[in-house]
Amino acid sequence: MHDLDSIDLLILRELQHDGRLTNQELADRVGLSPSPCLRRVRHLEQTGVIEGYRAVVSPKAVALPITAFVRLRLASHEGATVDAVEERLRSIPHIVEAHLLAGDWDYLVRIVVPSFDAYERLLREHLRGIPSIASIDTTFAFGVTKPVSPLPLDAR
Secondary structure (H helix, E strand, C coil): CCCCCHHHHHHHHHHHHCCCCCHHHHHHHHCCCHHHHHHHHHHHHHCCCCCCCCCCCCCHHHCCCEEEEEEEEECCCCHHHHHHHHHHHHHCCCEEEEEECCCCCCEEEEEEECCHHHHHHHHHHHHCCCCCEEEEEEEEECCCCCCCCCCCHHHC
């Protein structure tokens, strides 16, 4: 846990809403001059509070309209097996997120593909070939009710 003061939280809130702000615009919004603002942003980046910057791309606009949430259960939880599973999950480009879970399922994976046929191919050629996968359960999303949102920094 990082010690973040109210200015750090303001900077994070502003950057979560618009990561393309210039340093001057950010400084104006948080009530700092540009130099101290830039020092704070650099510190937040160097300490890993800010993990990176990226564009949010519409899956439909790039012909990836199908989103599948896939739950995976492992047959073995031996260290080398888990490492191999996670390496394979990271290597599949259509897997855009993978979360390790507690409970009945071991992983929740979000997959984007251009079609149901493409999902079936991915399932047959990639997921079923991962060592130690005991079961696979897929749910397809019809739409997005709430897209990935800024972290609720006010509600800590």
